Amino acid sequence: MQKKIEQAKLLLEALPYIKKYKDEIFVIKYGGSAQINTELKNRFAQDIILLYMVGIKPVIVHGGGKKINELLEKLEIKSEFVDGLRVTTKEVMEVVEMVLSGNINKEIINLLNMHGGTAIGLTGKDGKFMTASAKAGGKYGLVGEIETINNSVIENLLNEKFIPVIAPIASGGELGHPGYNINADLAASKIAGSLKARKIIFMTDIKGVLNKDKELLSTLTKEEIIAYKKNETIHGGMIPKVDACLEAVEAGVSKAHIIDGRIEHSLLLEIFTSEGIGTVIKNN
Numbered sequence: 001m002q003k004k005i006e007q008a009k010l011l012l013e014a015l016p017y018i019k020k021y022k023d024e025i026f027v028i029k030y031g032g033s034a035q036i037n038t039e040l041k042n043r044f045a046q047d048i049i050l051l052y053m054v055g056i057k058p059v060i061v062h063g064g065g066k067k068i069n070e071l072l073e074k075l076e077i078k079s080e081f082v083d084g085l086r087v088t089t090k091e092v093m094e095v096v097e098m099v100l101s102g103n104i105n106k107e108i109i110n111l112l113n114m115h116g117g118t119a120i121g122l123t124g125k126d127g128k129f130m131t132a133s134a135k136a137g138g139k140y141g142l143v144g145e146i147e148t149i150n151n152s153v154i155e156n157l158l159n160e161k162f163i164p165v166i167a168p169i170a171s172g173g174e175l176g177h178p179g180y181n182i183n184a185d186l187a188a189s190k191i192a193g194s195l196k197a198r199k200i201i202f203m204t205d206i207k208g209v210l211n212k213d214k215e216l217l218s219t220l221t222k223e224e225i226i227a228y229k230k231n232e233t234i235h236g237g238m239i240p241k242v243d244a245c246l247e248a249v250e251a252g253v254s255k256a257h258i259i260d261g262r263i264e265h266s267l268l269l270e271i272f273t274s275e276g277i278g279t280v281i282k283n284n
């Protein structure tokens with residue numbers, strides 16, 4: 001009996017958060033690096049369904065760096081990273097689209113649907129919901145910078161109780177254009193800002209942002225981010241992630257979190273407990 005009472009108390013601990021977040025949009029960036037094994041993927045899907053069942057509106061944006069690398073390697077197509085972004089030729093773009101929108105997107109949808117949700121997948125090309133132009137004048141090839149987001153596409157899906165699952169590819173806006181590869185972190189932050197999301201959460205393969213001594217930085221300010229980027233404490237894939245956090249909070253999202261997707265139920269731990277995990281960035 002005592003154990004049952006403890007369980008009930010545990011459930012009640014989540015109550016203030018459930019009240020606070022009901023009907024709010026949470027954008028969750030599901031990093032390719034956090035999509036590790038079947039067990040963790042199932043835990044992720046359960047967590048999303050729980051959020052959904054208590055009235056939170058999850059919008060998922062996913063990455064897929066590792067899988068893209070694997071297929072590029074198999075096909076013997078070379079690609080390189082500059083400033084944490086994948087330089088994208090037309091050939092690479094085809095693979096990016098195949099993996100993101102064909103393989104990973106459908107896998108996540110299937111996972112959520114099998115766990116009791118009604119997830120629907122889309123890229124920026126669907127309903128022309130996201131358009132882009134070449135980033136930095138084409139320095140990174142077909143890496144795009146988002147120009148427009150048509151919110152009504154996502155809002156309609158949310159109103160109809162769907163869980164949108166977005167692959168970070170944008171329409172090039174003209175006939176025959178292969179589309180743009182958008183860094184998933186930056187796509188997530190743009191989408192979160194434009195939907196006026198309450199929170200954005202990045203699930204990745206590390207505890208959060210670490211300092212030079214590999215210690216977790218549980219909070220970060222804009223000034224610290226600038227300094228850590230400058231001295232290369234923050235490098236590679238963490239660069240677009242912290243940029244995305246800043247962009248989101250500056251666009252009105254109240255908090256951006258970077259959490260360890262390798263930990264079981266990391267999403268629930270972050271959202272429904274007072275301690276939280278990982279790194280949080282707030283607008284100051």
Ligand SMILES: Nc1ncnc2c1ncn2[C@@H]1O[C@H](COP(=O)(O)OP(=O)(O)OP(=O)(O)O)[C@@H](O)[C@H]1O
Nearest residue numbers: 031032033063064065204209210233234235237238
């Ligand atoms: N200061 C730092 N603190 C923590 N991680 C850092 C830091 N600087 C660089 N990184 C790197 O950033 C990586 C996370 O970014 P990465 O792009 O690899 O993953 P992701 O964005 O979750 O996945 P994907 O790009 O496939 O969606 C970490 O695994 C780590 O190697």
Ligand SMILES: [Mg+2]
Nearest residue numbers: 063065185237
């Ligand atoms: Mg990344």
